[in-house]
Amino acid sequence: MKSHETYEPRIPRRSARHAVRGVDYQVNEWGDQGLPLLVILHGFNDTGASFQFFVDALVKNWFVIAPDWRGFGESRFRAQSYWFPDYIADLDVLLDLYSPRDPVRLVGHSMGANVAGLYAGIMPERVAAFVNIEGFGLPESDPDNAPAHYRRWIEKSREMQPFSTYQDFAQLAQRIRKRNPRMDADKALFVATLWAAEEDDGTVALRTDPSHRLPNPVQYRRAEATACWAKITAPVLVVKGAESNFFAAATDHAGPNEIDALAAAESVEIPGAGHMVHFEQPVALAAAVEQFLS
Template structure:
């Protein structure tokens, strides 16, 4: 079974990591994971598509084997900047981009900022902002942010005796997650502590809500700049209301929305074959691939 190559690059003073699945002469396919996740979360999709694309799966700053940001700096535009530093995208043709959850938001910001750099865009349960929403007053956003930082100060990471214990915690949050897949995800998503226990690799500060985030209307402005065909996939049993979120397709130049039934927020794990089928059809792969 093919394994990806582990690679590093520099961005914003950070040493960041990505997984390169080879086939460097093909069109780039950028896979962007969500919060508290890592690049190896995409293995099923990457293996299925690597013969057609140059598949690149970064560990976002503060995740996987990438550095944690100094001062807990994790605003979405900073993730976009990191993508511009990826060596695999330099001097390459326009990429296909797939993002899940927070990674979907990052993918849309990237495509809206650089519409000529993206050939196809797929967002998995990632429309987490309503463009018609109202931002809280700035003093409330500042107070919320300061409070989140205070609560995280000195927080000790949770420790698990074994990787299987960490995997069991994942299955407790997603009843559809199988044993083998949970072990794979936990194996790449934890690091071993000095006492032999395991803790998650992601930086707890990445969950803090930056007070200087974009306004909802600014997201819509960027979405309107996305020129490539766009597929918005929503999970039928997500915390995101799929029917309401699908209305976001009207902000794009060329987008359609589909709801994947019998799947929660992690739809690529809950129904991997159906998600692969929809993506393969969208990027116009030959049938049976």
């Protein structure tokens, strides 16, 4: 790929910096601040800026913000390992900055949808609507596995393993397309330049903090997540990629009441999309989100 083959954004993106609970945060912004606010929360090892294709596909005029979670994209690293509830508290600070009085529309993908789902139940008065894109939680953990789980975390912490490096952005773009085969080549190269930075030797390295490779020392507690979801009062749209197995996997490890709750929400399946719906079918995703929010 050549540099001129990269995607050209339709709506320019701005970068804002905010101090959020001791971390220097990058928040990606599009549109006039006087427009209706739409908050996008990215998934693991992604960045807020990669929702550019989705933003460009929106028909209505919005003020869109998409933070890079701590340790991802261009937000700063932490000195120690990451704790999942930090994302929830970070989100609360960001919403106070951008919408201190009015409840907000949250659009979360994968990990970002899990953060948004917890927040929407913990602070229901702060959420006007919630779009859950492929974020259905993890299987309930077995407490008997805790000793081995903690041991694995300790052992992995002793020597941090870096992410793989790439010859250039084109090589990373090829890897992105391999995982997202319905993604356009120019979009893959665009995302590669967001996910990674060029090193002094000309190679390309992911911006993500290597500490994110560590397993979470605390096992997932699905029952606690379910209790939070039950407190959501905002309307919810569940978005599934037709080629993704995430929802099918969720039904395998969820209880009947959880599936009933998901079924009660409005849902849409996007044809020709895997897990990264905003990469492969941004136009269809934008249409579904705007129809729901209208």
